Amino acid sequence: MQFTSAIVFAILAYTNTVMATPVPTSTAVATPPATTTLSLTQQLFLSDTAVDRFKLLPNNDDFVFSFNQDQKGAGKGGRLIAANRKTFPALVGSGSGMAVGFVGACGMNTLHVHPRATELQVVVQGRLVTEMVPENGVNNPDGTPRVISNTVNAFEMTPFYQGSVHTQFNPDCTDAVFVASFNSEDFGAGQIANETFAVGNDVIAATFGQSINGADIDKIRAAIPASIALGVEECLMKCNIKKN
Template sequence: MLFTSAALVILAHSAAILAAPTAPSASTSAAAAATTAAAPASTGLSLTQKLFIADTAVDRFALLPDDKQFVFDFNQPQAGAGKGGELVAANRKTFPALVGTGSGMAVGRVKPCGMNTLHVHPRATELQIVTQGRLITAMTPENGVLNANGKGRRVIQNEVKAYQMTPFYQGSVHTQFNPDCTDALFVASFNAEDFGAGQVVDEITSFSDDILEAAFGQSVDGADIDRIRAAVPVSIAEGVEQCLKTCNIPKRA
């Protein structure tokens, strides 16, 4: 490409202007000063949240500087434990070191005749091993899983003794019952850091009376529903009547 003498003069003049330093405007200087002087705002995030959004695993370890943060104590009591036992859960909220592992765990103690009432885990499959005593377990996986004659829903029920294991699949309704007069203990692992739990009867009875009456085919009325709601235990409950008699445990009023 050819340039005329006039064009070369114009280009040289423009280059000189672009190369010359310019003083920042008053508004630009003030904004920069404000940015420099401002203290970093507190994020207000929990440790679990910080770990969850950390850029790398290396950054997560930097957020856990104390070696004791990698130990979870299942000896602590459960808040709001039921009459029939207690369960202590390690999830990413109660044990932040689990963030990034995709795993959780729980330890449960089921008292004599105690029952871990019907419940589901919405985000994980549970592998449960009994470490003391025995448990009678029952599970219904999902619609379409039928018993041998194909005429009813299948309930998978087992007696699980010490150091035996059974799975409860994600979303399945399941329960455990201690038929003996001594405590039963179990350890449960989950393939999720936030496995969650939903007590089925408590969830069902939370619906309005008209929905429940329709769901039960009009076989119950409002008064019946209110009695059921008042009797529903929070978690692990005292169980089957024959066991209560055998173990000389008075029935609840």
């Protein structure tokens, strides 16, 4: 196919006209980026690198956590303050957490477990009587479950293994303080009594061999104290502390 000179000139003229026509600019207003609803802990988790995490913690005091604070829902026997990745976002990426327990006279950190961490506990003031039941199958020679009991004095340490049932009790009339480290930023805790009596009455009755009825179960539920609780009667009498 051959083009005549007239056709060629017509094509070139049309092309030049199209190219010279200005492209209209959009009058739409740019939409601003949406404000994030993520918590600081979540933003730290989503950071591409550790360098990016530090940019989200611009202040030096972002790396300081104070245990000198009140515990919400503390029991009558003391208080426990936990530093985890929610209460202390700088822990994100560290794989570590910590708690400090202030256990009053005759106070008891009631039976509990940590579902995601092993605890290393150091007593830094006073002393604590500790007990731990590791798991099914850890038995005494007579076949009964082994309970690892110790009196831990100031600047002595004991471990509580992940998932083990354990407790600490202050047998004295003066305050005790412990520091606990965990190999998790989210170690968690579950109080055994609270969790046991949270299930249905029929399950509880069967668990205890039908030795308690529904009315008694409700009374027990209502009487379960918040941790840290006031402890054994002998200590309460020795320290002249009125029993609840």
